[in-house]
Amino acid sequence: MNRFAIPLGVFALLVVVLAIGIAHSPDKGTIISPLLGKPAPEFALPNLLDASQTVKSSDLRGRWYVFNVWGTWCYECRAEHNTLLEMRQQNVVPIIGMDWRDTQADALGYLKQLGNPYELIAVDRDGREAVDWGVYGAPETFLVDDKGIVVYKYVGALTPEVWEKQFLSRLPPRQGQTKS
């Protein structure tokens, strides 16, 4: 046996381990959020569509909701917009948007052009709220249950597939019937 081939063999083993590591890494990305299983941050933010109103986390208690962080400057958000509209049509769970570090005019123009998938839109002008949610980059989408606990977090643009596999599957049955 060629003892000089030993390093090659060791390396081959290493490649296998690394390959398994890669195969595992996508689900690692979702457990990263320290918020999972913990209460969602409390917030009271101005309403984008009506500046005299506030969007409060306490008002949302008692029902499941999807919390979507977006901004007009974020091009991945454009990519997921159609999925959000589809989700709205299915009307299974309310989608609460948080317009992140944006201007009022830009945000309104964006929604006018592409349609509004959100039931409520909170405004986080200076990005302070996003820190509480541990947002790394838009878009990020959270699923919050009726007790206000963060059940799931998705980083990146939503797709119908992600919606079905990751969100719908986690929702309790008959969630769609709950009225606000």
Added chain:
Amino acid sequence: MLPELGQFALILALLLAGLQGFFGILGPILGRDRWVAAVTPAVAGQFVMLGTAMACLIYSFISNDFSVLYIAENSNSALPLFYRVTALWGAHEGSLLLWIFILSCWTVAVSIGVSRMPARFAARVLGVLGVVSFGFLLFTLLTSNPFTRLDPPAPDGRDLNPVLQDPALAIHPPILYTGYVGFAVAFAFACAAMLEGRLDQQWARWTRPWTTAAWAFLSCGIALGSWWAYYTLGWGGYWFWDPVENASFMPWLVGTALIHSLAVTDKRGLFKSWTLLLAVLAFSLSLLGTFLVRSGVLVSVHSFAADPRRGIFILAFLVIMIGGALTLYAWRAPQLKSQAGFEFGSRESFLLFNNILLVIAAATVFAGTMAPLISDALHLGTLSVGAPYFNPTFMLTMLPLAALVGMGVQANWKRGRLGDKQRMLLLTLVVAAILACITVFGIYSHGKILTPVAATLGIWIILTSLVDPIDRIRRKLSLSRSVVGMTVAHVGLGLFVLSLTTVESFTLEHDVSLAQGASTNVGAYEFRFDGVKPVEGANYQGVGGTIRVFRHGEPLTVLYPEKHEYYVQHTTTTDAAIEMHYGSNILVALGEDLGAGKWSIRIQVRPLVNFVWLAAFIMAVGGVIALSDRRYRIAKAAAEVPVVTGAAGEQAR
């Protein structure tokens, strides 16, 4: 338009790198000297293209072009100009571009250096470097393009991560990468030698200055990183055994082994196959480090974007590069025979032990770094490996190594007899032990069992390294640069062992909660907390505390630790106050506001910690002195030949 120009330049650089790899490797194999002659121009062209790409990105950063996604994510119009430039390597995409650019700088330097070497061999070296560059350029363009546009443009950027807004960190990545990437040169020389079957001592001689240079940069880069962590992360730690730190430390350990084994191969023609393997390993670990950091497989404080696509690409690249090199090794190494032998106790034998210990040290760090990944792959649950594993295992290899240095520098080549040097070694050992005991028990009064042992070894290394050079100076004999360099580096190592021992044995650390006006004692110092007040900076707000320090009742200094919250990213940074007194660093950091005027405060007194970094720089300086030695001048004389003449091509045959 500039970002598009930059992207175009990157694509051209990719093509040129492909040509450089293709002609450089196939030209000599097929014996086509015209192909061989095309390699150097490809190197130069690629350098120009990458320089253009860098300039485009830097200009876009300076001019706040937030229509570029990468800039919108990592810069801000309020960011000072200096950090707008260094923000280039503030995240994944730009770091990669910097990596490739530095590789290109090395390649140009090599193309100048090899112009006096046989043209085909030179072409092979440059060809291997071309393949490395090609892989990274393809990776950048396919998965991590820094020039991707953002439409519509962002009104302002998300700002550079506040912890990166620090001068030490601004220069840390380029220096670290220069070291990391520099091992690609040793790798390329080893691959070229194996491809050609030219496995004499010559390639080792040619490789030595390049390896030493890369090693010196890596030493500086790691020390700077550690220094930055100590000053910026704010909690007084200077080494965390974090995967990213380990990723740079493993190549350093193997690189250190490589420097020593190259010396043996160069001077005595021994360890040939071992040296080849180390050259391949050092760069493989650099690549693996890149993989671990960039693929998101390991989660660490340094984690950048985790993208499995990137992971798959890098893994494929690893298989081609490392797998290819190791296959070459398995094929060529059996043909090597060492003609000369050596006795136990000779310098060769000490260097062999040096190599074994350093490789074991690298292997233990590797095992610790990979263990979480392996445990995860085998579904054994999440495992976290930290200092309780790394510190003792590392010491287990480093203490014997430190003990061998003193004898190794005194040993003769080939012959095992130490002769009259035995008395000198014993004498210096006794002196070192006495000095160490005075330091340990006299100044610091307490210590661990290994403290005096390690301190003795540190001092012994310094003494034994200095004996011969001082003797030669006294007898007015000349000293070669490589001996001076080696001595300086070993003195640096001795100082490193000594200061590390002191830091690890005598650091005092107290986490206390103090109300305004209350005080606490740490060691000989008394700390009085005089409350906090708000502070405001250009892009942050926060609080600043006032802490008066007394020594034996005498006021010594006043420290002002701060906590900053940055406006744009809302990241909080702990700005510890650090001052040096009697060789010790006194660090005070503000923790949490506990209400009612009470704060949790960390107080730390670290003796000699500055010398740990200083020692690393001294080692690096030793490396630089050694590589300027006359014995490598063949390469240096060739440096005066202009590149553009294509000296490599003219010398064909």
